Amino acid sequence: MANQTSDFRTCPTTGLKVHLPAQTLIRINAVTAVVYILIGGILALLVALTRWPAVHLLPADLFYRALTAHGVTMLIFWVIFFEIAGLYFGSAVLLSTRLVGIVFGWVAYLMMLAGSLMTEYTILIGQADVMFSAYPPLKAHPLFYLGLILFAVGALIGCILFFATVIMAKAEGKYSGSLSLVSFGLAIAAIIAVVTIAGGAAILIPTFLWSVGLLSHIDAPTYRLVFWLFGHSSQQINVSAMVSIWYLLAALTVGAKPVSEVFSRTAFLFYAFFINVASAHHLMVDPALTTPWKIWNTGYVFHLAVVASMMHALAIPASIEVAQRKKGYVHGLFEWLKKCPWENPGFSAMVLSFCGFGLLGGITGVVFGTEQIAIVTHNTWRITGHFHTTVVLGTTTAFMGLTYYVIPLIFQREVMMPKLAMIQPWMFAIGVAIFSIAMIAAGGYGVPRRHWDITFAGAPYGFEFSPTVFLLMSVMGLGAIMAVLGGAIYCLVTVGSVFFGKKIS
């Protein structure tokens, strides 16, 4: 592998040495991620406008198709393309070293691209109206599963390159001692990713064989159990990556330094060991699982993953306060907070993601996953509201905030339309918060998720939801439009800056 100094440039802002072949890979993965959030965002608008009863845009078949595509695009393709870019950044760039196995990086990218296109195509031509979870015996075209498998293997290669780069950098003496906290958090995300992808392979490969007729039967509860090791844990990759990005953004925006490395690293370790248990929360009202199994998993192993999030919840604001006070903002209790760079979209996105994920997403997740409460929350809109506050308000907002730094640092372009960029995180996050809270409230009345028509026209018997439900569903529609506009501004600013932004030499 080439390792000449000519392969590197020095970043004028951070002083980091950037490996140029790695930079190209980061760029292409990040751009693909943004293309997928654009597609997913259009689908989101179609889905939301259909569930808004006053609009009821799409016919039933297109609604279920758009919903399947929206779930797969956002939960898998957008976040994982962005995370692979993040893993290359967190290893090669942050360690000022070369990315090991550039060729494999391209193989990984092409597999992920081919897999994602295969799955998207199968859904869009109507051969896979099975939702993200794709529970057998509901059967999709084999290419749907094959695409996901290809994508997952590509992502696995990306994770392996991350580990290889970190190990090689140490062997080559590029750094000594421990990884930085951000890289450590990303390493935890990569470890969770490996477990997740193993789970995906364990269930998607047999399901693919079943779809082509080589296996006669897939056991329904077994599929559900193993699928959620993939489907839910893939969102735990997000959690660890997102928290790492919070630390990174706190450092980039106000110069925050971790108040205690031991404290923050212990919290990350708790994620690695205990967060996967959350996958079980999909199964609390399933047959075939025993009560002790449900009790153990509903309690999250002494809630240690929750403890981990609560530790980060102390560490990050504390580090920001310490950094601000060092700058001289020491008057009163909250001058440091008032003098934070609120106009910086990187900072506001971090704070919005942090508050939204913790206060809305985390709490609803832990409560709804309780064994008894699952009876009233399972498959209602409460669940949909919960995971939009975690994955969208939390993860996506954090990724958006980081993008405003990736554009100058990796694409070497200035961010265009700074005024629009300034309001973007606020518009997006507040829109998501509005529609998620409306979903959770409507779900409290029992509104089912993944449902085309809650007026039940054409059904043999009906059920009349309270007028409050229809009000809440309209609020959901308005919040969704606001969020989609915020997302559109993100795509506009990002794509505009990457292609037409002023070059930074």
Place this chain on the structure above:
Amino acid sequence: MAFNLPERVWWKPMHTEEKVWIVLCVIFGLTTFFFMPVWHMIGHQNPPSETYKLLPSQFADKVNTFVDQYAVKEASGEVKTDKGTPIVHPPGGSDIYLMGKQWIWYPILELEKGKTYRLHLSTIDVEHGLSIYPLNMNFMALPDYDYVLTITPGEAGEFPILCNEFCGIGHHKMVGKIIVKE
């Protein structure tokens, strides 16, 4: 900074604030964890776990036998139906059956208030989700598995039941009902 390499020796003791916070968090975690089994014991409504494995055809046979045995008859001797689905009135304390299939809940159960029944829930095609309104209680129906819910209706009336697990293009039309008589 968080993205720079840490000091050579970073494993220094934590400050008092962090130690206190960890203790508080762990106490919170242990307390909530402790209550998971405790609620199961002192609470009155837990997700059941009684399950039997059987083929969809075997479950369909049981449902048909059940409907033949307890179907409500018109004066003419015809089986009473509502929109084509038979109405079944089993005696209190008996085993009753509810079958999900694309896209109906079969049959319509007519129960008596205050009596306890063992409700066998399953499906003969894809997965369905039993969702009872307006109570909003939700349980999964999986093929090959007979899920037994012990239920005691507490009030009289008609309770629509929806499907809340996506089960194909007619999913939103899958509405059945349970009738509870005084």
